[in-house]
């Protein structure tokens with residue numbers, strides 16, 4: 001089985017980190033192919049970054065999605081998720097949506113601990129989009145820049161742990177969702193320290209994608225996830241157009 005893992009930012013270091021976390025979670029025989037767009041922001045920390053990340057996901061899904069058995073969008077804003085689901089019939093799983101589902105199997109209420117406080121709004125929007133607003137009891141920023149997670153020392157881990165402890169107390173929640181792909185390799189360590197389920201969306205998304213592919217389930221081609229209508233795209237996107245043959 002081949003899983004395409006898209007890091008929507010342009011940080012090669014983060015793509016490597018995400019690929020390692022995905023491979024650690026993947027079943028034997030699952031081939032993880034990690035990619036990133038050749039344009040956009042080195043980290044996604046707001047709506048403007050997110051707009052280019054969404055186009056980057058659409059680009060990578062168009063270029064590499066056709067022969068994948070599953071696709072993972074490895075950024076907590078799930079940018080371009082719906083566009084990618086039009087571009088390929090392979091199941092496309094966003095790490096935020098995957099983490100929300102996993103957390104909801106494990107606790108009646110969960111809290112999200114993420115990077116920049118300004119991105120909490122993006123997480124709120126996703127909670128409402130997916131219908132998890134009643135299960136998520138709080139979204140908490142740590143104001144740790146995304147790229148600082150690439151060189152994660154004990155001090156940063158301590159700040160994320162402290163934010164998670166405060167969230168569990170304040171929200172009276174029973175599980176923690178890590179709000180950034182760059183926190184993927186923290187989950188088990190924090191779970192041991194906090195004594196509650198700590199969900200990393202990268203691992204959860206890999207397992208959901210594997211499960212759907214193993215069940216021969218693919219994205220519906222009926223309605224809004226039908227392939228994009230054929231039309232000639234202009235400029236740098238010209239090569240991404242869909243034709244009637246697609």
Ligand code: 5HY
Nearest residue numbers: 043044075076115180181
């Ligand atoms: C992420 N940004 O997972 C998000 C985290 C965030 O570049 N990868 C990013 O803050 O939304």
